Each structure stands twice: as structure tokens, then as C-alpha cells.
Amino acid sequence: MQSRQYTILVLVITLCIILSGCVTKDSLESEEITRSFNVSSRTVVYVNQISGPVAVSTWEDDTVQMTAQKKAYFGGREELDKVSIAVTEGNRELLIETKYPLYGEASVSVEMQLMVPGDVTVKVLETTEEMST
Numbered sequence: 001m002q003s004r005q006y007t008i009l010v011l012v013i014t015l016c017i018i019l020s021g022c023v024t025k026d027s028l029e030s031e032e033i034t035r036s037f038n039v040s041s042r043t044v045v046y047v048n049q050i051s052g053p054v055a056v057s058t059w060e061d062d063t064v065q066m067t068a069q070k071k072a073y074f075g076g077r078e079e080l081d082k083v084s085i086a087v088t089e090g091n092r093e094l095l096i097e098t099k100y101p102l103y104g105e106a107s108v109s110v111e112m113q114l115m116v117p118g119d120v121t122v123k124v125l126e127t128t129e130e131m132s133t
Helices: 002-020 076-080
Strands: 029-038 044-048 054-059 063-072 084-090 093-099 108-117 121-126
Touching: 029 076, 029 084, 044 108, 063 076, 063 084, 063 093, 093 108
Parallel strands: 044 093, 044 121, 054 108
Antiparallel strands: 029 063, 063 108, 084 093
């Protein structure tokens, strides 16, 4: 009986050690995307970002700078490649969207930082996180 308890204890400890490497707060794979867009006065920037925070700051430049940090906690490069950042430029409008697969899932989060001129309006269409300014 004592031998069986010892065996179970060893198996539980081994399993805990193995699984501890599977759960981590550090991403296994990440990618940073930085893009800049020339904008005119009173441009409206729309952000559709469903999986992560959006931080907005103003600056004196006449451009909008978007920096997005994609992070895959498992699945590596294959998961990162499932998610893209699409930008559509229009007349006094800029739409920035995080695109996920239509079918299936992607285990990727995206943190987005925007630097915008002071006279530009930013509207977040959808996000799972709060926008910070």
C-alpha cells in the first residue's frame, strides 16, 4: 500500500513539473508591427480591436503612428500568422482593424498603441479591453 502511495506521489509531482512549463505569462512568440499614416486636420481614426488593450497618446506630428504587439502564448508563428492588422485610408478617415480568421480560432492577443495629432479623433469600435489615453 505504501509503495502505491509513493508511486502516485511521484507521478503527481512529475505531472506538476511537466505542466508548469506549459502555462506561462510570457508569450512564446511575438511580433511588432509599426506603421505611420499621414493625416489631415480633424481626421477620425476608427479602431476595431477585439483582443487586447488600445492606448492612445497625442503628439505634435502630422501622422498617426500605430504600433501593434501580437503575442501567441502557444502555437508559435503559425498562430501569429492567423492574425493581421488591416488599415483602410479614406477621406479624413482611417480604419485600423485586427483581423482574425473567419472560421476557427487564433490564440493571439494584440496590444495596440496609437500616437495621434491633437486635432484627430479616435473612436474604438470594439475591444475586449478598456482604452487608455
